[in-house]
Amino acid sequence: MTTGYLSPTWFYGYDVVLEFIFAIIAFTIAGFAWRIYRISSQDSAKYLSLSFLLISLSYIAQSVFNLLFISKLNENISVTSKISWAIILDQLGFYFHMILFILGLAVLLFMTFKTTKERSFLILIALTLVALLVYESIFFKYYLLASIYLGFIAWYFIENFIASKNPKAFLISLAFTLLFFGYFNFFLAINNEMFYAVGHFLELAAYVLILVNFYLVLKK
């Protein structure tokens, strides 16, 4: 079971556009964080940049494969061929997105630990991949693991807001809280496809908040 089976048919196409928008926003944040790393040599900026780059690539992969998936469904070929192509593209999109996105979250989670120990980083990445790829039910494990990681990341950003009382930090904490609920909705989409669309809208709200924060930062 992958994303193509979760999406309501009326949502086909909208998800491609939304994922492309998420990719652009995440890529913008990655670029700015990299610029700060080049200036300051602070590892936290490097990890933030790397995590948003991976997240951006994950959305690009998801968007491209979802687009190909929809194109194949609309092609004038036999139903059997249509179904086999759709399964292949849907699964490829899901696996590319899953691995890149969860690695992005793992890097972001590592940044919140405020440690530079390489071994801690490597063990987190290794455990993430092992938890995801070994044994069955990859789909369930992915959304569960992503929800757990996002929960811990949101917790860090909420603590950062409480400590700094900075309105911009509030926007980021709210954005990651919405992403957490968004991923929890994807998990629920197994039983009701409507949650897949709701999850995307929560993601959209989260990325709009990230973009608003970025605008306020640039505005000085």
Added chain:
Amino acid sequence: MSSKRDRLEIINDMLSIIRDKGDRIKPTQIMYKANLSHQMLNDYMAELITKEFIIEKKDKAGKRTYTLTDKGYNFLKDYQMIRNFMQSYGLSE
């Protein structure tokens, strides 16, 4: 000046001191005004030169002075923006 500054704050303090001194300042003056140890001063000065934020000059007596580059001025101009971004993501070290 805060007792627990991160790298970005130290860089900003050093560049501000160089700018405020009319762009011709000796290393010892930077060290005292920026509240740095000798080792830290050397490390940061090397980094600022490598990143082309400052240039080193020698006067007739062979004494070293430092001047901000355009890149250094741009950093000072953008510092608050960079700081806001870092605070919103809790990026201080």
